[in-house]
Amino acid sequence: MIWGPLLRTYKNRYAAFLARTVIHKTAPADFFLKFMSKQKNPFGTAAYVLTFDFDFEKDIEAFPYLLDVLKKHNIQAGFAVIGKFVEKYPDIHKRAVDAGHEIINHSYTHPDNPHWAPDRYFNKLPYTEQKDEIEKAHEICHKILGIDPIGFRTPHYGNLHTESVYPILAELGYKYSSSTAACGYKGFGAPSMHSHGIMEIPTGCSLNFPLAIFDSWNMLRKKKPFLGDDAKFVQEFQKTIQVIVENKLFLTHYFDPYDVIKNGKIDIILETLQQSNISTILYRDLFN
Numbered sequence: 001m002i003w004g005p006l007l008r009t010y011k012n013r014y015a016a017f018l019a020r021t022v023i024h025k026t027a028p029a030d031f032f033l034k035f036m037s038k039q040k041n042p043f044g045t046a047a048y049v050l051t052f053d054f055d056f057e058k059d060i061e062a063f064p065y066l067l068d069v070l071k072k073h074n075i076q077a078g079f080a081v082i083g084k085f086v087e088k089y090p091d092i093h094k095r096a097v098d099a100g101h102e103i104i105n106h107s108y109t110h111p112d113n114p115h116w117a118p119d120r121y122f123n124k125l126p127y128t129e130q131k132d133e134i135e136k137a138h139e140i141c142h143k144i145l146g147i148d149p150i151g152f153r154t155p156h157y158g159n160l161h162t163e164s165v166y167p168i169l170a171e172l173g174y175k176y177s178s179s180t181a182a183c184g185y186k187g188f189g190a191p192s193m194h195s196h197g198i199m200e201i202p203t204g205c206s207l208n209f210p211l212a213i214f215d216s217w218n219m220l221r222k223k224k225p226f227l228g229d230d231a232k233f234v235q236e237f238q239k240t241i242q243v244i245v246e247n248k249l250f251l252t253h254y255f256d257p258y259d260v261i262k263n264g265k266i267d268i269i270l271e272t273l274q275q276s277n278i279s280t281i282l283y284r285d286l287f288n
């Protein structure tokens, strides 16, 4: 008796899974739009949050230029910063705060950063050490930069992200985490409530690669990159923004500063944002 309906449910689910797989492979842009259209955009109008992760010394070297070019285009961004770097380079971080950019807590040492924490993995740390990493970075931002971040990004995102960060963030009075990938998270690329009163803001994908994070690592730098070419990278960004604008969607990306200042990619990204009918906002604007 029960097998008929069960089998039908299973068959339907399998058919839906197959359809999704096929459409993703054959018509990724259709898949992207269908997926993103399910989101609840809290702004109701096309909105974009630009963020950067400062993981390595070469990202710090790119910092002054990045601040200059953001100023030139009158765009503010979110900077996921490491406590260790704030201690080592306080002035450039202070300059970012003075320019109105948002500071995102990115842990104290960024396990497995080769500079200080080569063999540590955030998700493998005991709860007390995870808590220490987050709290210490927070205290440094407070003491050195004079600000209290309200958001956190797990070092290395998805793979090293863990549920245990949410109670830690709640205890610190944080409002959000941006540590998941849009393709694997329930919000369809938009912010949604996760747990412990913390909002999760997943990092976004792009029009032709809806199941990957759109960043320079995936698109350009890894062994078999999706694009492998700077011109294609900016084209993909431009096409994606166009679809976001046309459909009044929410999107957020993160970039590695060192990678995107190379060959003027950041200039084109900022020009695209400035010229398209999109609001560039900050994560903290979600809570005002």
Ligand SMILES: [Zn+2]
Pocket (backbone or CB within 6 Å): 053, 054, 055, 106, 110, 154, 155, 156
């Ligand atoms: Zn990082």
